[in-house]
Amino acid sequence: MKEFKYVITDEVGIHARPAGLLVKAVKATGSTVMICKGEKSAKATSLTKLMGLGVVKGDEVTVQVEGPDEEAAAATLEEFFKANF
Amino acid sequence: MITGKGTKIVNGVAIGKIHIYKLPVYEINEGEASDPEAELERFESARLKVQAQQHALYEKALVEAGEESAGIFEAHELMLDDDDIIDACKEIMEDDQHTAEYAVREGFDSVAQMFREMDDPYFQARSADIIDLKNAMLDVLLGFDTDSLQGTEPSILIAEDLAPSETVRLDKSLILGIVTREGSSNSHTAILARSMNIPTVIQCKDISDDWDGKDAILDGYNGLIYINPTPERRAALTAVHEEDLRKEALLKEMKGLASETKDGRKVKLYANIGGPEDISAVKDNDAEGVGLFRSEFVYLNSAEDPSEEAQFEAYKKVLEALSPRLIIIRTCDIGADKTIDYMQLDKEENPALGYRAIRICLTRKDFFKRQLRALLRASAYGNLGVMFPMITSLSEVRNCKAIFEECKEELRIAGTKIGHVELGIMIETPAAALCADELAEEVDFFSIGTNDLTQYTCAIDRQNAKLEPFSDTHHPAVLKLIQMTIDAGHRHNVWVGICGELGADPTLTETFLRMGIDELSVNAKSILPLRKAIREMDLSK
Numbered sequence: 001m002k003e004f005k006y007v008i009t010d011e012v013g014i015h016a017r018p019a020g021l022l023v024k025a026v027k028a029t030g031s032t033v034m035i036c037k038g039e040k041s042a043k044a045t046s047l048t049k050l051m052g053l054g055v056v057k058g059d060e061v062t063v064q065v066e067g068p069d070e071e072a073a074a075a076t077l078e079e080f081f082k083a084n085f
Numbered sequence: 086m087i088t089g090k091g092t093k094i095v096n097g098v099a100i101g102k103i104h105i106y107k108l109p110v111y112e113i114n115e116g117e118a119s120d121p122e123a124e125l126e127r128f129e130s131a132r133l134k135v136q137a138q139q140h141a142l143y144e145k146a147l148v149e150a151g152e153e154s155a156g157i158f159e160a161h162e163l164m165l166d167d168d169d170i171i172d173a174c175k176e177i178m179e180d181d182q183h184t185a186e187y188a189v190r191e192g193f194d195s196v197a198q199m200f201r202e203m204d205d206p207y208f209q210a211r212s213a214d215i216i217d218l219k220n221a222m223l224d225v226l227l228g229f230d231t232d233s234l235q236g237t238e239p240s241i242l243i244a245e246d247l248a249p250s251e252t253v254r255l256d257k258s259l260i261l262g263i264v265t266r267e268g269s270s271n272s273h274t275a276i277l278a279r280s281m282n283i284p285t286v287i288q289c290k291d292i293s294d295d296w297d298g299k300d301a302i303l304d305g306y307n308g309l310i311y312i313n314p315t316p317e318r319r320a321a322l323t324a325v326h327e328e329d330l331r332k333e334a335l336l337k338e339m340k341g342l343a344s345e346t347k348d349g350r351k352v353k354l355y356a357n358i359g360g361p362e363d364i365s366a367v368k369d370n371d372a373e374g375v376g377l378f379r380s381e382f383v384y385l386n387s388a389e390d391p392s393e394e395a396q397f398e399a400y401k402k403v404l405e406a407l408s409p410r411l412i413i414i415r416t417c418d419i420g421a422d423k424t425i426d427y428m429q430l431d432k433e434e435n436p437a438l439g440y441r442a443i444r445i446c447l448t449r450k451d452f453f454k455r456q457l458r459a460l461l462r463a464s465a466y467g468n469l470g471v472m473f474p475m476i477t478s479l480s481e482v483r484n485c486k487a488i489f490e491e492c493k494e495e496l497r498i499a500g501t502k503i504g505h506v507e508l509g510i511m512i513e514t515p516a517a518a519l520c521a522d523e524l525a526e527e528v529d530f531f532s533i534g535t536n537d538l539t540q541y542t543c544a545i546d547r548q549n550a551k552l553e554p555f556s557d558t559h560h561p562a563v564l565k566l567i568q569m570t571i572d573a574g575h576r577h578n579v580w581v582g583i584c585g586e587l588g589a590d591p592t593l594t595e596t597f598l599r600m601g602i603d604e605l606s607v608n609a610k611s612i613l614p615l616r617k618a619i620r621e622m623d624l625s626k
Contacts, residue, residue, distance in 0.1 A: 012207045016214065017156045020163030047167040048196050051211065054203045 002074040003064045006081045013056035016047075018084040023047050025080050031067030033077065055085075086315050087296075091264065091289030093308035094275045098326040099262030099284045100319075103312070104240035105297040106247075108220070109229045111186070118184045125178055128185040131225040136165045138221060139250070146253045150280040157249050157277075161218055170196055186226045193219035210272050217248035235259055241303050241310070243292050252277045262303035264289050264310055286310060332613070339613045339620075340371045347623040350598055354616055355413075355606040357584060360386075361399055364406045366609040371616075374411040376532060376606020377584040378403065380456065381418055389427050390452065396459035404467025413470035413509065413532065413606075416456055416485075418442045437540065442475035447484055457492040464504035472509040472532055477516040482527045513537035513585075518566035521573030531574045532606070535585025539563050558587065564596070571601045582606055591618055598624060 008014065014022070014035075026033045026044040033044040037059055042049035044063075055061055063081070065074040118124045143158035164170065174192035177183050183191075193215050200212035224231055231254070235242075239259050244251075246267035252274045260283055268274055268287035278285040284305030291310075302311045302322050311318055344354045355376030356367045360383075367375060383391045383399050404412055420441020424430055433439040446453035460471055473485045486508065496503055510527075512518050513534030521531065540547045542563050545556050567583070574581040582604030587593055589607035594615060597605065607615060 013205070015207060016160035016164070016211060020160050023163065023167075046169045047164055048169045048199070051208060052199055052203070054205050054208050056205050056207070 001064055001066045002070040003062055004074060004078050005060055005062050006078070006085070007060045008055055008057055008085050010085045011057055013059065014050060014053065014061075014085060016051065019047055019050045021084065022050065022080065025077065029065075029067070029069070029073035029076060031065050031070055031073040033066075033073075034064040036062040036064065086318065087291075087312040089264070089286075089289050089291035089310040089312070091286040091291075091308050091310070092270065093285075093305055094268075094270060094287050095278050095283055095285040095305055097262070097282070097284035097305040097329060098322050099241050099303040099305070100323065100326060101261045101301065102238065102240045103296045103299050103301050104236045104238075104242055105294060106234055106242050106244040108234075108245075109224075109227075109231070111190075111223050111227060111229075113186050113190055113223075114184050115187060116184075117182045118178070118187075121178055121182055124183070124185045124188070125175065127226060128174060128178060128188065131185065131189075131222050132165055132171070134225050135218065135221045136162055139165065139218075142250055142253050146277070149253065149257065150277050154277050154280045157214070158253070161214060161250070164214070164218060186223055189219055189222045189226065193222070206269075210269060213246075213248060213272055213274075217250050220248065221250060241301055243296060247274045249274055249277060252281075257281065257283070262286075262305065264292060264303060266290060266292050335613045335617065336369075336371070339616045342616065342620065344373070344616045344619050346598065346619055347621070348625040350622075350624050352598060352602065352619060353582070353604040354612050354619075355411075355582070355584075355604055356609040356612060357606050358403075358609070361402045361406075363609065364403060367407055367410075370609040370612045372410070372609060372612050374413070374604075375403070375407065376413055376582050376604055378412055378414040379418065380414050380416060384417060384419060384425055384428075390455075393455045393459045393462075396456060397462050400460060400463035400469075401466045404463050404469060408467040411468045411470055411507070413472055413507075413530075414460060415472050415474055415511065416443070416453070416460075417446060418474040420445055437537075437546065443473050443481055443485065444475065446473075447481065447488075450488065453488060454492055457489055458496065461489075461492055461496055461503045461506065462501060464506045465502040467504070469504065470507040470509055470530065472511055472530070474511040474534070475513065475537075476510045476524065477514045479520065479523050479527070482510055482524055486527065511584075512566075512570045513541070515542050515566060518570045521570045522576065525573050525577035525579045528579060530579055531570055531581045532604075533567055533570055533581065533583045533585065535563065535567070535583060535587035538566060538585070539587075542566060558590070559593065563587075564600075567597075567602075568600050575601060580604065589615065591615065594618055595622055595624070598622065 023045055034041050035044050035050060037053045037055055040053055042053050044050060063077055067073060139158045139161040143155050146155035146158055170192060174188040177188035177191055178185060197212040197215040200208055200215060203209055235255055239261055241262045242260050243264045246265050262284040263278055264286045266289060284303050286303065286305060286308050296312055299312050302314045302319060304322055343351060345351045353373050355374040356372035357377040358367060358375055359379050383396050400414060419425060419428060420430060430440060476482055507529040509530035509532055510524060511534045512531050517524060536547060543560055545552050571581045580603040583602060584606040588605040589611040
């Protein structure tokens with residue numbers, strides 16, 4: 001498993017539209033991805049669960065990537081976080 | 086006349102009849118479904134249909150409200166792809182043998198509930214998106230035609246609440262204004278109403294079903310709605326409405342266009358402002374910059390000498406909000422007709438010729454430095470110009486600049502970030518106009534203050550109404566001084582503007598352009614009418 005941490009800088013956090021794009025990006029990697037905030041975690045393929053984490057500006061999230069190509073997938077997702085959150 | 090009160094969301098006035106917009110009451114079969122397979126198919130086909138509808142709304146909102154607002158519907162499309170929502174509904178149909186509409190109601194409601202219970206207001210407001218999608222699904226499943234709910238005549242729409250999709254789907258040519266009982270300023274509906282510029286009031290608890298069809302006026306500026314308004318009220322708000330329409334037409338015509346004559350002579354049209362509350366007026370009237378920001382407001386609005394920090398915040402706010410426009414802030418111009426208790430200024434026999442403006446600043450150096458430091462710190466956040474008022478001599482300009490440099494050096498040593506600052510002076514005394522060649526060596530720009538320049542040149546107190554018969558606002562002596570100032574400025578590569586009332590006098594605009602003026606700074610309302618006049622001019626004739 002590969003994981004990275006990221007602190008949200010976007011004003012409204014993981015909100016609807018970018019969360020939807022994240023789901024698409026995650027599905028495209030073919031890996032299993034979990035997003036964790038504190039004690040809570042959500043499968044990144046579920047838009048509602050993702051938004052249910054209530055991630056807002058300043059929160060630190062941990063992204064866990066598991067799959068055959070997890071190195072590359074984690075790198076792709078890290079870029080995605082930087083660009084969108 | 087009945088008056089309803091709510092929270093204003095979008096400014097403007099709407100005059101017309103009330104139309105009450107009511108959602109259908111969905112009658113949902115709570116019992117068992119006879120054919121679960123068929124229900125699953127109904128669900129799936131409704132889901133795809135609603136998704137296509139949301140995509141169409143996205144396209145519509147893109148045109149009507151812009152990309153940021155349209156993103157809501159892109160998110161809706163994605164939500165309808167969400168496995169959690171789909172699986173929750175499917176489970177209700179497969180395991181509990183319920184109808185598709187029952188499954189939709191239960192499934193979507195539980196997701197909406199989850200959002201409602203979250204801490205953050207942004208996420209709470211998302212429950213409205215889920216409810217919106219639920220209703221769209223139910224409309225399709227139950228065969229409701231929501232478009233027919235809107236009526237056929239342009240009217241003021243009254244509703245309990247409006248979902249984002251309703252706000253976009255509604256035919257705008259039939260909506261004069263919107264009033265809702267519920268809603269939050271954070272909701273997508275509020276955001277959409279703002280970007281579509283429909284006068285809107287929310288949280289109006291006074292609305293009542295018997296208003297339907299009645300004459301009304303919505304006053305979006307004050308968050309009020311009048312039912313059966315009195316003739317006086319009607320006349321007053323009609324005047325406001327007509328002024329809005331005239332402005333809007335002019336804005337549509339002139340916004341984004343260059344302030345340029347037919348033969349290609351360009352002039353900068355800037356706004357005069359009094360404080361951060363005028364930021365929206367600058368934007369709304371498409372000012373190209375701010376030619377005079379009267380910094381007095383920070384002194385006049387304060388019970389004691391304002392701190393460097395308070396001033397910094399006020400300047401920064403304006404610079405940031407209006408970036409990359411040039412913002413020219415005039416240093417403190419207290420004295421004469423503007424006095425303040427905490428300054429403890431003595432009463433004078435002849436205040437207009439007395440201890441005021443730069444004369445105070447140069448003798449109360451700490452006071453002056455506080456403002457200059459605040460200005461320099463704010464300069465990192467936009468495009469700043471600083472100008473000194475009431476200049477009569479070269480030594481005054483040099484002294485101001487020396488103190489300015491001193492502040493700059495102090496900040497540099499402290500490692501504070503500062504930006505580039507253009508320096509200028511007001512030309513509002515005959516002495517300054519006559520010495521403009523020497524003064525021009527010291528600065529980047531001149532700004533002619535025609536009010537004081539006229540009073541000092543003609544020796545006429547502008548506050549004394551008795552002198553009206555002797556006053557000539559177009560006095561040739563003043564115009565000569567203006568011409569001298571422009572010529573001197575241009576000889577030294579210094580640009581020259583006018584920030585006094587004459588700048589907005591349309592009978593002089595062509596004269597000023599022919600004189601070579603580079604900038605006119607006027608009250609925000611005069612900008613677009615002036616731009617229109619300038620675009621119709623031809624100086625080659």
